[in-house]
Amino acid sequence: MSPATAVAPAATKAPPQTSRAFDLAFTPAPPLVRQARRITRAFLRLWNVNGELAENIVLAVSELVTNAVEHGTGDVGLRIQYPDGELRIEVTDDNPAPAELRHADDEELSGRGLFLIAVLARTWGVSDDGRTTWCVFRVPARRS
Template structure:
């Protein structure tokens, strides 16, 4: 069985053609962050989100999925919604302990993921049940 199970874009689920949303579930393993980066890059390309913004979104996805893998339990879910000028990323695992930003020392080799997400994203947070960490990016309208 493949470690990632992708779900088709929501437009194929009888939503309006303009719907830009996808869900993917990963079996909890070290490869899930790399797979998530590859998937989000592909969708961002389809949605014409490019450049530094796209790289920041890919980095945020990578950090959130890595956190879910390292600190969560069970499968890792990734949902991305881009209905208008905001792109929302949600990463879910089965651990009810909410993700929290912690200070990392100069010599620490990890522990900066949520800080990076907080710096790059417009806003971020954790669901009330603690199982979903999310962030939002503003995507400016393309000018002709």
């Protein structure tokens, strides 16, 4: 009989960390708004951001990208960052005229996008150069 050999327990590997940020850049075209929503949804699922919060974030992406496609100039950039507890959406185009919150009349078919973002997001704003419109959503910690 051989002497007992001590075996060290195998080290458990932590699951691989995925980046909690992504960037998209595209030539402005209305069909790309739908693609931006789909890509955002996919990342939100990956990051376990679900339910009504995820739908509100996708709506904000849709509104900001639509504004950039319709009113911006040059390529459109979408950046989403989710470092910890907050998710930040930034949409950039080459138009230096900043996005402005306005109050649409009941009969108007558009003009409510930034109003929706102001209601849904924790905060929102426009960069000093007017080219980037951003908003931030608080993401509550998930219970175990």
